[in-house]
Amino acid sequence: MDVLYADHHAWLRAWLQRRLGNAADAADLAHEAFLRLILKPAPRGFGSPGEARAYLRAMAQGMCINLWRRREIEQAWLDTLAAQPQAHAPSAERQAIVLEALQEIAALLLDLSPKAAQAFLMSAVCGMSATEVGAELGVSSRMVRKYVAQAMLRCMQGHAAQTAAALRQAAAP
Numbered sequence: 001m002d003v004l005y006a007d008h009h010a011w012l013r014a015w016l017q018r019r020l021g022n023a024a025d026a027a028d029l030a031h032e033a034f035l036r037l038i039l040k041p042a043p044r045g046f047g048s049p050g051e052a053r054a055y056l057r058a059m060a061q062g063m064c065i066n067l068w069r070r071r072e073i074e075q076a077w078l079d080t081l082a083a084q085p086q087a088h089a090p091s092a093e094r095q096a097i098v099l100e101a102l103q104e105i106a107a108l109l110l111d112l113s114p115k116a117a118q119a120f121l122m123s124a125v126c127g128m129s130a131t132e133v134g135a136e137l138g139v140s141s142r143m144v145r146k147y148v149a150q151a152m153l154r155c156m157q158g159h160a161a162q163t164a165a166a167l168r169q170a171a172a173p
Contacts, residue, residue, distance in 0.1 A: 004046075004052060008049070008052055009030060011053065012056050012057075012060060015060065016060055020067075025067065029064065029067065033060050033063060036059065069106055070103055073102050073106050076102075077095070077098065077099050077102060104158070105155060108154050111154055112151055112154060115137055115139065115147060116150050116151055119133050119137060119143075119147035120147060120148050123144065124148070129141075131144075
């Protein structure tokens with residue numbers, strides 16, 4: 001691991017900085033990438049520096065996408081808060097809870113097609129009707145209802161999995 005870090009850390013940080021346009025974010029993600037490798041080693045050894053860099057680049061690309069999605073969700077939440085009168089704004093703790101829940105839902109929606117995820121968000125978050133969502137996405141309102149049902153099922157499955165994990169953890173000695 002020391003050799004992998006020494007040989008590729010600077011390269012990965014530079015690649016991330018070009019991709020993200022921010023040195024601090026690049027340093028954070030490069031650090032996180034190698035931390036992930038320590039906690040869960042690569043599925044196999046690398047036969048060449050090119051293979052190691054390809055693996056690191058693929059992992060870092062996924063991390064960039066997750067960062068962008070997380071920031072997009074955070075910005076949408078901040079925009080929603082800014083549109084509310086100050087008297088109705090939730091506490092900082094409530095804001096953090098809602099933001100965490102939104103990020104968990106976004107992670108669950110990654111298993112769906114982009115249109116299904118978008119239909120769910122437009123319907124559930126924006127309050128758009130199936131007809132409005134269908135017009136926006138170029139699909140029928142019936143398809144929108146199907147997409148929303150798929151997303152709701154995925155969210156329920158994720159919630160059930162979290163509940164089961166919590167019960168297992170509580171029952172462990």
